[in-house]
Amino acid sequence: QVQLVESGGGSVQVGESLRLSCAASGRCFNNYAVGWFRQLPGTERQSVATISRDGGTTIYADSVKGRFTISRDNVKNMVHLQMNALKPEDTAYYYCAANSRGPTSIANYYDYWGQGTQVTVSS
Numbered sequence: 001q002v003q004l005v006e007s008g009g010g011s012v013q014v015g016e017s018l019r020l021s022c023a024a025s026g027r028c029f030n031n032y033a034v035g036w037f038r039q040l041p042g043t044e045r046q047s048v049a050t051i052s053r054d055g056g057t058t059i060y061a062d063s064v065k066g067r068f069t070i071s072r073d074n075v076k077n078m079v080h081l082q083m084n085a086l087k088p089e090d091t092a093y094y095y096c097a098a099n100s101r102g103p104t105s106i107a108n109y110y111d112y113w114g115q116g117t118q119v120t121v122s123s
Helices: none
Strands: 002-007 010-013 018-026 033-039 046-051 058-060 068-073 078-083 092-099 117-122
Touching: 002 092, 018 033, 018 092, 018 117, 033 068, 033 078, 046 068, 046 078, 058 068, 078 092
Parallel strands: 010 117
Antiparallel strands: 002 018, 018 078, 033 046, 033 092, 046 058, 068 078, 092 117
16 A cells, blocks of 8 residues: 655746655555656546656656656655646646556556646746
């Protein structure tokens, strides 16, 4: 069992940065790949970035490549999403999720989800 809590969301202007954090509790966090997803009301959750158990593999959505960076600290049980050069289209509710299978952009493969944090980018 893994519990996930996101933090770091907020309202920023175009071009600014935010760093989202996902704090995990529970046993053996390093047995789980972790992904960040985002969602707008009435739409499906979309994968933003995912990272493997050891941090050696990362996958990004095309829309965020070169702007977002996912990282993890298995000692502190934390996963971060550094978001730079934010755009209005990055506005969404952001979730972190964990799965025991491996890094994937498929939301249905994830077993555990946090409650999410809102990111709003204004022009």
